[in-house]
Amino acid sequence: MHRVLALCWFSGVFVVTASSMASAQLRVGPGQPYATIGAAAAAATDGATIEIQAGTYHEEVVWPQSGLTIRGVGGRPVLDMTGMPLTRQGGKGIFIVDGANVTLENLEFVGAAVPDGNGAGIRWQGGGELVVRSCVFRDNENGILGGNHADNVALIERNEFVGNGRGDFGYTHNLYINEIDTLTFRGNWSHALVAGSPDSGHLFKSRARRNFVLYNRLTAEGSPSSYELQLPEGGEAVVLGNVIEQGAMGPNRTVVSIGGDGMQWASPHVVFVHNTVVNHDSRGTFLSATAPIVLDVVNNLFVGPGELLTGGTLGRMDHNVRADGSVFVDAAGFDHHLVAGSAPVDAGVDPGTDGAWPVPAFEYAHPAGVVARRVDGAPDVGAYELAAAPAADAGPGATDAGAVADAGRPDGDSGAGPEGDDGGLAGLDAGGGVGGKGGGCCHVAGGGRGPGASSLLVAAALASCWIRRRR
Numbered sequence: 354m355h356r357v358l359a360l361c362w363f364s365g366v367f368v369v370t371a372s373s374m375a376s377a378q379l380r381v382g383p384g385q386p387y388a389t390i391g392a393a394a395a396a397a398t399d400g401a402t403i404e405i406q407a408g409t410y411h412e413e414v415v416w417p418q419s420g421l422t423i424r425g426v427g428g429r430p431v432l433d434m435t436g437m438p439l440t441r442q443g444g445k446g447i448f449i450v451d452g453a454n455v456t457l458e459n460l461e462f463v464g465a466a467v468p469d470g471n472g473a474g475i476r477w478q479g480g481g482e483l484v485v486r487s488c489v490f491r492d493n494e495n496g497i498l499g500g501n502h503a504d505n506v507a508l509i510e511r512n513e514f515v516g517n518g519r520g521d522f523g524y525t526h527n528l529y530i531n532e533i534d535t536l537t538f539r540g541n542w543s544h545a546l547v548a549g550s551p552d553s554g555h556l557f558k559s560r561a562r563r564n565f566v567l568y569n570r571l572t573a574e575g576s577p578s579s580y581e582l583q584l585p586e587g588g589e590a591v592v593l594g595n596v597i598e599q600g601a602m603g604p605n606r607t608v609v610s611i612g613g614d615g616m617q618w619a620s621p622h623v624v625f626v627h628n629t630v631v632n633h634d635s636r637g638t639f640l641s642a643t644a645p646i647v648l649d650v651v652n653n654l655f656v657g658p659g660e661l662l663t664g665g666t667l668g669r670m671d672h673n674v675r676a677d678g679s680v681f682v683d684a685a686g687f688d689h690h691l692v693a694g695s696a697p698v699d700a701g702v703d704p705g706t707d708g709a710w711p712v713p714a715f716e717y718a719h720p721a722g723v724v725a726r727r728v729d730g731a732p733d734v735g736a737y738e739l740a741a742a743p744a745a746d747a748g749p750g751a752t753d754a755g756a757v758a759d760a761g762r763p764d765g766d767s768g769a770g771p772e773g774d775d776g777g778l779a780g781l782d783a784g785g786g787v788g789g790k791g792g793g794c795c796h797v798a799g800g801g802r803g804p805g806a807s808s809l810l811v812a813a814a815l816a817s818c819w820i821r822r823r824r
Contacts, residue, residue, distance in 0.1 A: 382406025382430075390414050390432075397421065399452075405430045405460070413439050415449045419481070423448075424458035432474075435464030435492065439472055446476030446498065453481030457488060465493035470520030473498035483507045487721075492547070494520030496527045500561070505533035507561075511540045511721050518546035518553035523579065526554035530561055532586070532617060539567035540715075540723040546576040555580045562618045564590040568717045568736075572687060573600035573633075580605055585614035587621035587646045594713040594726070596689050596736045598631040599657075606634055611665065612643030621646040622668075625653060627701070627713045629689050629735040631678075632657030640665075651710060652701040654735030656680070672702040674734045691739045698739050701732035 379393040379401055380386055387393040390412050393403050400420040407428030416423070432447050442449060444467035448457070462474025474490040477483050477499030489512065490496030496514040500507065507530060514527035527543045530536050536559050546553035556571045556578050564584060571581045581597050584590055592609070599608045608630055611623055623646060630639050630653060639655050642648055642665030650670040655661060656678060662670070678684030680695035691697055704710050715723040716737050727740045 377401040379403045380406070382408055409433055411437060413441050413447050413449070415441050415451060416455065416479075417451045419452040419479070420454050421452060422456045422458070423460070424456075425460050429459050429461050429489070431461045431463060433463040434466075437464070439465060439467050444468055444472065446473035446495075447493075448474070449476045450479050450483065450499070452479045455479060455482075456484040456486070458484075458486045459488065461489040461491065462493060462496070463491045465495070466520055467494070470494055470522075471498070471525060472520060474517075475499070477501070477505075477507075480505065483509075485509045485512060487511045489513045490515070490517060490527065492516040492519065494518070494525040495529055496543075498529050500531035500533035500536075503532065503534060503562075506535045507533060508537045509539075509541065510537070511723075512542075513721050514541065514543040514556070515545050516547050518576075518578075523554055526558045527556050528558060529555075530559040532560045532562070534561065535563040535565070536561040537565040537567070538569060539565070540717065540721060541569045542572075542719070542721040543569065544572045544576075545574040546578050548576055553577050553579070555583045557581070558583045558585065560584075560586045560588075560614075560617070562588045564588065564592075566590065566592045566595060568594040568713070568715050568723045570596045570687075570717050570719065572596065572598040573602070574598070574687070575600045575602060577602040577604060580610045581608050583610045583613075584623070585610070585612065586617035587612045587623075587643070588618035589620065590623045591711055592623065592625045593627055593711055594716055594736050595628045596631075596717055597628060598687070599634060599637065601633045601635070606637030606659070607639075607641045608632060608637065608659075609640050611641065611648075612646050613641075616643075616645070623648050623665075624710050625650045626710050627652045627732075627734070627736060629654045629737065630656070631684075631689070632659045634659070638663050649710060652732060652734050654680070654697045656684075672700065672734065674700050689735075690737045691733060691735070693739060697734040699731040700734045703732060 377398060379397055381390050381393045381403060382405060385406060390405060390410055391414050394414050394416055397403060397418050399418050401418065402422045404424060404426045406426060407430050409431045411433060413434060434447050439446065447462050447465050465472040465474050471494055473495040474493045475485065475497045477497065478501050480502050485497060496517045517527045518525050527546060538557065543556040553576060566582065573581060581599055597608060625640065625648060632639065635658060637659035639659055640650065640662045644664060644666050646665045647668045648665045649668040650662065651672055653673045655673060655675045674697045676696050680692055680697055682688045682690045682692060704712060713726050716726045718724040726738050728738055729740065733739055
């Protein structure tokens with residue numbers, strides 16, 4: 354419980370600090386006070402907001418200031434460095450973030466490549482928190498790379514990662530986060546690494562002490578991804594409500610890999626709940642873990658051939674369903690919603706009467722978003738609930754276990770995310786529930802767990818919960 358209280362306290366401190374900073378606004382683009390992003394970066398002070406007009410820019414930029422908000426307006430600006438040298442700080446990335454507590458929204462990063470093969474759309478080196486929301490990372494060596502400080506916290510939500518993994522093949526990824534404190538990754542679409550390589554890295558890789566991987570679509574889509582999700586140093590993780598798909602071309606036939614690079618973090622424990630995991634290879638392993646990592650594997654849907662689990666220390670494993678692609682609305686088209694009457698429907702267990710783990714309040718909405726999950730009767734197994742009608746996109750909320758503040762949407766911007774950012778805040782407050790049996794917020798019920806596991810699950814509830822709708 355001390356851990357959760359510390360997170361909540363730190364979240365409040367960050368919100369106050371960010372709001373107290375000066376909020377100078379610098380506008381970039383044709384007809385604006387700053388013609389280039391670099392000129393605005395040179396003029397910016399701590400706490401500034403940089404608004405970049407839609408268009409194509411060929412710049413690499415270092416951001417040393419803290420408390421910045423950098424966002425695209427009037428559409429999504431494209432930072433395209435395809436075929437162009439990146440030389441700042443020896444060549445690291447299109448945006449090099451050296452300041453603390455930085456938010457980036459509604460930007461597209463394309464073509465980052467450096468001599469050592471490890472370039473990134475965003476190279477994160479600063480302290481404090483990083484928020485990346487409604488951005489696109491395309492055809493880079495790495496999409497996002499970094500996290501240099503043990504107390505770093507990141508919130509990465511509603512982004513698309515595609516075609517990355519270039520350069521140093523097998524060592525570059527759509528997303529690679531280093532040994533930070535907490536990563537929350539939710540509502541993202543990470544898919545289709547670069548083609549033409551025997552090993553194109555991972556769709557998701559994090560060495561963070563705590564990982565909350567919530568309501569994402571991680572799909573190889575025919576690309577030769579190595580792992581779809583890798584937590585190489587274990588730690589504590591909640592993997593909840595994701596669609597995870599391995600293609601037939603992967604050099605590693607394991608879909609989700611946990612551990613393998615040693616036990617950097619104490620009390621390793623992974624809660625793997627309400628995920629839909631698909632293997633299109635002829636064989637393989639859905640989950641692979643290294644002891645002494647404790648695994649709770651409940652209410653998941655596994656489709657395709659392969660061994661369900663190897664390694665690890667099993668806490669509990671039940672109410673999982675194995676099936677073939679006939680349970681999906683359109684398996685070939687990657688629509689993994691359930692068909693009425695199929696085996697996963699009503700096959701889950703409600704933790705209110707059996708055990709303790711987070712209940713999904715949302716589910717992935719394509720592309721790169723989430724909608725409220727509405728439960729009717731017993732919970733369905735997997736990432737999707739069979740429901741009469743989809744709920745509205747819930748949008749980003751104010752605060753989560755990652756201790757980062759919601760920077761809000763750009764003024765006058767009609768849509769930040771790939772599907773258009775609806776803001777998601779109208780009619781929301783902290784009371785009530787989304788509707789349906791499960792209520793609005795991810796919740797934790799039941800008992801019988803040790804204090805370490807309870808802290809992880811309560812933190813998961815905080816990470817999974819955005820502001821809740823009234824009934």
